[in-house]
Amino acid sequence: MSEANPNGCEVRELDIVIVGAGIAGCYMLYKSRELRLEAQVFEAGDGVGGTWYWNRYPGARCDIESMEYSYQFDKELQQEWEWTERYASQPEILAYINHVADRHDLRKDIQFETRVTSAHFDEGDARWTVETDRGDRVRACFVVMATGCLSSANTPDFPGLHDFAGETYHTGRWPHEGVDFTGKRVGVIGTGSSGIQSIPIIAKQAEHLTVFQRTPNYSVPAHNGPLDPEVQKRVKADYDGLRDRNREVPFGAFADVEGAEESALEASPEERDGHYERWWENGGLTFLVSYGDLMFDPAANITAAEFAQRKIREVVKDPAVAELLVPDQTIGCKRLCADTGYFEAYNRPNVSLVDVRKAPIQEITPEGLLTSDAEFELDAIVFATGFDAMTGALLSIDIRGRDGVSLAEAWSEGPRCYLGLQSAGFPNLFTITGPGSPSVLSNMIPSIEQHVEWIADCIAYLRANGKSQIEATVEAQNDWIDHVNEVADMTLYRGCNSWYLGANVPGKPQVFMPYIGVPAYLAKCNEVVANGYEGFATR
Ligand code: FAD
Numbered sequence: 001m002s003e004a005n006p007n008g009c010e011v012r013e014l015d016i017v018i019v020g021a022g023i024a025g026c027y028m029l030y031k032s033r034e035l036r037l038e039a040q041v042f043e044a045g046d047g048v049g050g051t052w053y054w055n056r057y058p059g060a061r062c063d064i065e066s067m068e069y070s071y072q073f074d075k076e077l078q079q080e081w082e083w084t085e086r087y088a089s090q091p092e093i094l095a096y097i098n099h100v101a102d103r104h105d106l107r108k109d110i111q112f113e114t115r116v117t118s119a120h121f122d123e124g125d126a127r128w129t130v131e132t133d134r135g136d137r138v139r140a141c142f143v144v145m146a147t148g149c150l151s152s153a154n155t156p157d158f159p160g161l162h163d164f165a166g167e168t169y170h171t172g173r174w175p176h177e178g179v180d181f182t183g184k185r186v187g188v189i190g191t192g193s194s195g196i197q198s199i200p201i202i203a204k205q206a207e208h209l210t211v212f213q214r215t216p217n218y219s220v221p222a223h224n225g226p227l228d229p230e231v232q233k234r235v236k237a238d239y240d241g242l243r244d245r246n247r248e249v250p251f252g253a254f255a256d257v258e259g260a261e262e263s264a265l266e267a268s269p270e271e272r273d274g275h276y277e278r279w280w281e282n283g284g285l286t287f288l289v290s291y292g293d294l295m296f297d298p299a300a301n302i303t304a305a306e307f308a309q310r311k312i313r314e315v316v317k318d319p320a321v322a323e324l325l326v327p328d329q330t331i332g333c334k335r336l337c338a339d340t341g342y343f344e345a346y347n348r349p350n351v352s353l354v355d356v357r358k359a360p361i362q363e364i365t366p367e368g369l370l371t372s373d374a375e376f377e378l379d380a381i382v383f384a385t386g387f388d389a390m391t392g393a394l395l396s397i398d399i400r401g402r403d404g405v406s407l408a409e410a411w412s413e414g415p416r417c418y419l420g421l422q423s424a425g426f427p428n429l430f431t432i433t434g435p436g437s438p439s440v441l442s443n444m445i446p447s448i449e450q451h452v453e454w455i456a457d458c459i460a461y462l463r464a465n466g467k468s469q470i471e472a473t474v475e476a477q478n479d480w481i482d483h484v485n486e487v488a489d490m491t492l493y494r495g496c497n498s499w500y501l502g503a504n505v506p507g508k509p510q511v512f513m514p515y516i517g518v519p520a521y522l523a524k525c526n527e528v529v530a531n532g533y534e535g536f537a538t539r
């Protein structure tokens, strides 16, 4: 069945519309085809890959080891693919996703360079009408938002930004042809993971690099390097076993790195330092599981924080610069970073650090940047200022559910979701890694796969049972949000101005968004299904 849209074109009737062609959207398309659904993906970029398509800044790579940061649904691919480094670089991950798209012939159902602008639910026939910035208008039973948790770039609205005479870049919107900073005076604003990965590389190229830091961050050396063929062989010999073990640990990764259950406070200071030293040498995010209570007990956390602070003071030669770089917050409550030569970069004569917490950025001038106590002449500014995380991409689409209520209205005091999969009042609309799911507090590819499979199973269930609609109930959603908050309150995650809380975007409601703990979450999702989609109303 079809009708004419306002442009006189035919309105296509589909089973499912998928928004986004990152890791989530690509797999959702694959699963939709398995269910023989007529599917269409819309993607704003001109290629697949999402995060790995957009974030092409120098030094971009994953900080979950490549053998674990990968799809598991295609068992042959998992055996065939050879990662070259312990932590894969952005070009390698992008090549991997492109390979997946080719291998499964995904592109023919993806419309690139097309941004979805609205999705409206029609209660009369229980269909969503989806519109794009290219004038497409399609109708579908189901809509899956695979729009990404970290896809909506956040560029602070500094006065004068548009009058800057030099070049500006955002790490999450990096030019495909790359950028040559040779001979340039470069400013980087932001010292989160993107800043920490790119600063050492930009420092080597630029004539002078000025880093504008608001909050200093903890970072553990990644100790990246070529992937040991023996590690690759061992993992591949029991890949499913590793994936299963990862489902039983809180972050959904590192199951084979034996995290300690005991308290940091049980060890003597000498034992503790030796212990931390070994974890520091192991490198990366696993430092946070070196003791069992680092994210639960402030006194335990301080021991790890002080160790990491000491490391900064040991590396950075100028004591005043070192003090500026030493964080004063709980370690881990902002996302821990993994770096290659980050603190060492500040020992270079062409790198300087500016504290914009003390003297905030006032404006961008045509020649550079003005803080409340100095002016800096710059040829290029890099915004490593992060994302409107978890809700930004969803709320930039005009989504309207039952009774014409918009998602923006429903989420005006912060996102409200049941299991991060659905929001009450928006039937048949699913979110992949939505707020209230482990998402950004987990190894995201397995979390994405679990969501895609849950959604596909749900659609299959509806069809098998002659039902056409599913919607989270308000009660189940409220109970789940209370539970998300109770769990967060048992930890130290709320203790700083992180993007997990929305604190990085002025005016955003501050609500702790991700769910902490993969195993409990998986058990809940399975229980909901076993109880006939408990907490959801079907009709
Ligand atoms: P995305 O990859 O963000 O894809 C979403 C897609 O939707 C994008 O292509 C976007 O263009 C498209 N889109 C959004 N809105 C619209 C619209 N309205 N219309 C059309 N298209 C739209 N996670 C880890 O677990 N481990 C890591 O090591 C790790 N490293 C990371 C490094 C960086 C630099 C960043 C930014 C994130 C990292 N992440 C990491 C998180 C990463 O985002 C996820 O692991 C994963 O790639 C998300 O995939 P996705 O498909 O859900 O979303």
Ligand code: N01
Pocket: 061, 062, 063, 064, 150, 156, 171, 189, 190, 191, 192, 193, 194, 195, 197, 212, 213, 214, 215, 335, 338, 356, 361, 384, 385, 386, 387, 440, 497, 499, 503, 504
């Ligand atoms: O963004 P961020 P990101 N004035 O929000 C500063 C993933 N990721 O792109 O902390 C001055 O962490 C802001 O300061 P403050 C990962 O999940 C992973 O770096 O808000 N400064 C902060 O320093 C990560 O957590 C990798 O005070 C301003 C920085 O900008 C997530 O993506 C690599 C400012 C933003 O840091 C986001 O990381 C990259 C202002 N007005 C990303 N506004 C891996 O290594 C913001 N800032 C795998």
